[in-house]
Amino acid sequence: MTLNPRRFQLLIAGLLAGATVVVVRLAYVQLVQHELWLSEAEKQQETLVPVDAPRGTITTRDGLLLAGSVEKVAIYVNPKRIPRDRWSLVAQKLAPLVGRTPPQVLAEMQRRNGFFYLAKGLSPEVVEPVTRLNLRGVGTLPWQQRLYPMGTFAAPVVGFVNAEGQGQAGVEASCQNLLAGEASLVRLSRDGKRIPTQLDEQTEKPGRPGFQVVLTLDARVQWILEEELARILEEVGGKGATAVAMDPATGEILGLASLPSYDPQNLASYPKETWHHRAVETVLEPGSTFKPIVVAAALQAGVVRPDSLVDCSGGGVQVAGFFIRDHARYGILPLAQVLSFSSNAGAIRLALRTPATTLDETIQAFGFGKTTGVELPAESPGLYRPLSSRSWSALTPAGLALGQEISVTALQLARAYAVFANGGLLVRPTLIHQVRDATGHTVVAGGQPTPRRVLAPDVAAAVASMLERVVTEGTGKAAQVAGFRVAGKTGTAQKAVEGSYKSGRHAAWFAGFFPLPQPRMVLVVCVDEPEATYWAAEVAAPAFGRMAARLLQLFGHVPKVEGVA
Incomplete structure (x- = not known):
């Protein structure tokens, strides 16, 4: 078969044109659109998580603490990020950390569709053993636990908060915006499967602690x-x-x-x-x-x-x-x-x-x-x-x-x-x-x-x-x-x-x-x-x-x- 010189020249020209387009596009992406694609890559590797600020205190005018917050830890689980054949193993490892039996933890995972808090108000000492478990879809986040050290004293004035930390009664409700503060945003790195890890945590946006409310009560x-x-x-x-x-x-x-x-x-x-x-x-x-x-x-x-x-x-x-x-x-x-x-x-x-x-x-x-x-x-x-x-x-x-x-x-x-x-x-x-x-x-x-x-x-x-x-x-x-x-x-x-x-x-x-x-x-x-x-x-x-x-x-x-x- 005899190759037609004219067709050969056209083929070579087409290949060169295609290569030129690829090179130009690659240069454009790497040089002109570098920041855009870097940002997109970071979005796939990182996630922003809001973390509640410490809630403000409520005190009497003479300094008695009626409501305050202490920093605790919450353990979260996301069953969607965990292979189903590993659920039993995850439940077995988490159970002793949250004071439950493995069947109880497993049942909790089975009835959830996604991210949830398995336990809240835990001691900060639990962070290290959770990290050592190195389990995908499992981690810890800071959690503010509300405390009322005076018990029933002045309780109808003070009120209380719900599980999400929102005031539901008393001054806790009426002064919600003052007491709540502003949540910080924490950037968490994610692995190749976009699962949050405990590595490379950094504060993206600092929060503000809640204000202290001093009551007229003596x-x-x-x-x-x-x-x-x-x-x-x-x-x-x-x-x-x-x-x-x-x-x-x-x-x-x-x-x-x-x-x-x-x-x-x-x-x-x-x-x-x-x-x-x-x-x-x-x-x-x-x-x-x-x-x-x-x-x-x-x-x-x-x-x-x-x-x-x-x-x-x-x-x-x-x-x-x-x-x-x-x-x-x-x-x-x-x-x-x-x-x-x-x-x-x-x-x-x-x-x-x-x-x-x-x-x-x-x-x-x-x-x-x-x-x-x-x-x-x-x-x-x-x-x-x-x-x-x-x-x-x-x-x-x-x-x-x-x-x-x-x-x-x-x-x-x-x-x-x-x-x-x-x-x-x-x-x-x-x-x-x-x-x-x-x-x-x-x-x-x-x-x-x-x-x-x-x-x-x-x-x-x-x-x-x-x-x-x-x-x-x-x-x-x-x-x-x-x-x-x-x-x-x-x-x-x-x-x-x-x-x-x-x-x-x-x-x-x-x-x-x-x-x-x-x-x-x-x-x-x-x-x-x-x-x-x-x-x-x-x-x-x-x-x-x-x-x-x-x-x-x-x-x-x-x-x-x-x-x-």
Whole structure:
């Protein structure tokens, strides 16, 4: 066969052209696109893994650690990266490291579709033996374990986190963004089969530890509240109890107790209802603790003066065809004694004489029917139907005078009584004292909006004086503290269940402030469904008195001795 020279030349030219294209393309890839293809190669050899930053601490203002984190280790397994015939071997080697049997580990691998954590919260000492196993699809990563060293103490305030480290209740939830910090990104090398190894770990992007949240709570105040609530529940029984201690001038909450409590470290052992904070989530009718608000509205409207006399009708009052009984056959009483004797008829007559618009405006100005804005999740606004809702009946003013047709939280009531204690200003309750970074520098200082005036100073002072007489001569005598002037009001509220009041189910309240004439603390105590006795004068008032006595001593107040200047 004779080779055609022309065809041979064309073949050679084609081969040379093809080779030229290959050489040019290779040069372009190696020189021009070098960085692009290097990046693609690294993507196949490496992976970025987010690693959570240490979660910030939660402490009281006096330095008690309520929640913190410790660095532990998590062992991960990815069955997809492990040949199935080696699963039994992997399970056998991992079992002793995680405290399980090989069949248990194998079962866990069989029911998973991919990457999962076999165990979390392990000692860092486990890293070395896992690395020595040199198992594909198995490794360790840092893991932050949340600890609550004080157990049940202040737990409903602190809250807890879930398995992913997300706040689910309390300050842990409300301050999630502050506490969580920013995760770092760690670059892990991968072998030829793109399986992560423990080799060549490097931080691609540094994270930021969570901020430290310092609460306004004073650990000593909180302890006194919880101890006294536990005592009263032991003495009289009950569904639960709560107490609020607050600075009336600033709104700073020094104590916020809710019993029964729970241990955030062992949630499964406690009923879910204990996870809620009674002071901000439980709403109850306030009973006679609401009468001072009605008196304040009447004074604001000018229908009575502090020295006025009130006709208490000698045992009851007729309203819209209903006869409402009083506690006793009171006749004409000075306005102050309407409160000190807690006369139902007297309070109703005041409510009926006060223009409905003024009564409604005063109740709303005190913040009822709205959340306080405290830094806790799931806060209830309570239940109040304003006049504008057109749901008022002829009985509504009388019901409000008795602390009915309205439900409040203990924190709402504490804020209301702070108005009487501070001269007429509505403050916003707060739990956050400071927020600090990991070095201890303050990044957010506790600040309060300017208090809003809701009562004239003389009206607030007049009601405060009447509330002092409740303690000295009326239903609140058990709240007295020797050597100190205390003001407050009892409230025994029958609980409404499914639209009607149930016999034997009550809430016992006492709300007050001390020491006069310059109150430094507002204190509210509520016992839900006390059993041995339900009268507030016998349940809540004594508990208030014991708490007040201990708190006054704690803060160094010196009692005044009669006859000594």
